[in-house]
Amino acid sequence: MQERSPSLLRLTMAITELDVGGAERAFATIACGLKDRGWNVDVVSLRDTGPLSQLLLEAGIDVTPLNSRGFLDLSAIQQLRKHLRTVECSCLLTFLHEANLVGRLAAGLARVPRVVSGIRVADRRWSVRVPEFLTQRLVSRYIAVSESVASVHSSICRIPRSRIDVIPNGVDAQQIRDVAPADRTTFGCLPDDFIFLCAGRLSDQKAPLDVLSAFQRLLASLTTSHRRIRLLFVGDGPLRGGIEQQVRTSGLAETVQVLGWRSDLWSLMKSADCLVLASHWEGLPNVILESQAAGLPVIASAVDGCQELVDDRMTGLLFPPGDTAALETQMEWAIEHRDDLQTLVNRALEQVTCTHSWSRCIDEYDRVLRTVVDGTP
Numbered sequence: 088m089q090e091r092s093p094s095l096l097r098l099t100m101a102i103t104e105l106d107v108g109g110a111e112r113a114f115a116t117i118a119c120g121l122k123d124r125g126w127n128v129d130v131v132s133l134r135d136t137g138p139l140s141q142l143l144l145e146a147g148i149d150v151t152p153l154n155s156r157g158f159l160d161l162s163a164i165q166q167l168r169k170h171l172r173t174v175e176c177s178c179l180l181t182f183l184h185e186a187n188l189v190g191r192l193a194a195g196l197a198r199v200p201r202v203v204s205g206i207r208v209a210d211r212r213w214s215v216r217v218p219e220f221l222t223q224r225l226v227s228r229y230i231a232v233s234e235s236v237a238s239v240h241s242s243i244c245r246i247p248r249s250r251i252d253v254i255p256n257g258v259d260a261q262q263i264r265d266v267a268p269a270d271r272t273t274f275g276c277l278p279d280d281f282i283f284l285c286a287g288r289l290s291d292q293k294a295p296l297d298v299l300s301a302f303q304r305l306l307a308s309l310t311t312s313h314r315r316i317r318l319l320f321v322g323d324g325p326l327r328g329g330i331e332q333q334v335r336t337s338g339l340a341e342t343v344q345v346l347g348w349r350s351d352l353w354s355l356m357k358s359a360d361c362l363v364l365a366s367h368w369e370g371l372p373n374v375i376l377e378s379q380a381a382g383l384p385v386i387a388s389a390v391d392g393c394q395e396l397v398d399d400r401m402t403g404l405l406f407p408p409g410d411t412a413a414l415e416t417q418m419e420w421a422i423e424h425r426d427d428l429q430t431l432v433n434r435a436l437e438q439v440t441c442t443h444s445w446s447r448c449i450d451e452y453d454r455v456l457r458t459v460v461d462g463t464p
Contacts, residue, residue: 294409
């Protein structure tokens with residue numbers, strides 16, 4: 088491929104925020120990787136700079152916060168339009184629904200020739216479907232994080248499937264393998280405890296209350312068990328207060344802990360016994376990929392990208408979303424079948440190592456973006 092000058096590879100990447108979440112971490116990793124592959128990258132956050140901005144700045148990528156107050160703050164469109172005109176980018180790549188919409192409208196006003204939208208979750212809400220359908224003519228190409236996300240988004244938003252590329256997330260498998268397990272005593276657990284880990288944003292999408300409900304059922308059904316079971320919530324979000332209150336009022340303070348956001352999640356994964364993800368919708372969950380790389384068995388709801396990463400009783404355990412009785416059954420099975428769990432872990436580790444690398448992911452983004460800038464189909 089003929090080498091381009093930096094000015095012809097000018098890429099602005101926009102995202103709703105740069106807090107520490109799966110989509111946001113993937114965004115930052117991809118931005119750094121594209122810079123290494125010859126793109127002149129700058130980043131715009133609709134909110135403030137956020138904790139992930141330091142990673143970008145250390146890679147030599149400028150970060151511009153728009154300090155938008157939310158979805159109805161229309162000034163973000165004009166601010167981004169002005170920014171795009173200033174940097175004279177060849178292409179705008181956006182992540183997450185709000186940034187996708189703001190980016191398309193701003194790019195149209197700024198006459199940016201190419202816009203690529205990253206579709207991270209199979210979000211079926213009408214507030215997503217309708218704007219996506221109405222603004223699709225402003226998009227040059229879509230990149231979905233999984234086959235299921237691509238299919239759902241195409242169907243519900245009436246976007247031709249041929250316009251959507253699929254590029255799965257990567258995972259830092261070697262870095263995760265090198266991390267030491269966390270000391271269980273620091274969060275009040277004993278070596279023989281069976282620890283369920285629920286990691287992610289404490290929001291309706293992730294359904295942490297389903298996990299708590301299933302755990303309560305499990306406690307009741309294992310009253311004669313000699314082994315103690317524990318549940319750790321790692322993450323923050325709008326449901327945190329409600330979870331903490333329910334833990335207190337249900338007398339679960341000795342068995343359930345809400346740890347908030349932790350920078351040592353990989354260490355916690357290597358210290359826990361099983362991950363539980365009860366999401367009602369998903370894209371391609373980083374937390375599953377990271378758990379599989381850490382050798383942590385996974386119980387996940389059978390939705391969207393979860394089903395692409397977990398094959399029930401082969402590489403993990405699945406249950407119908409919202410079915411807390413079925414979730415409890417899978418949690419009990421995990422406790423009673425430690426040897427079988429290890430077999431699932433081994434298969435999952437082989438799968439994630441072979442198919443999910445950040446290098447492959449970034450190479451695919453580079454290929455699609457160059458194709459878009461060239462104007463080829």
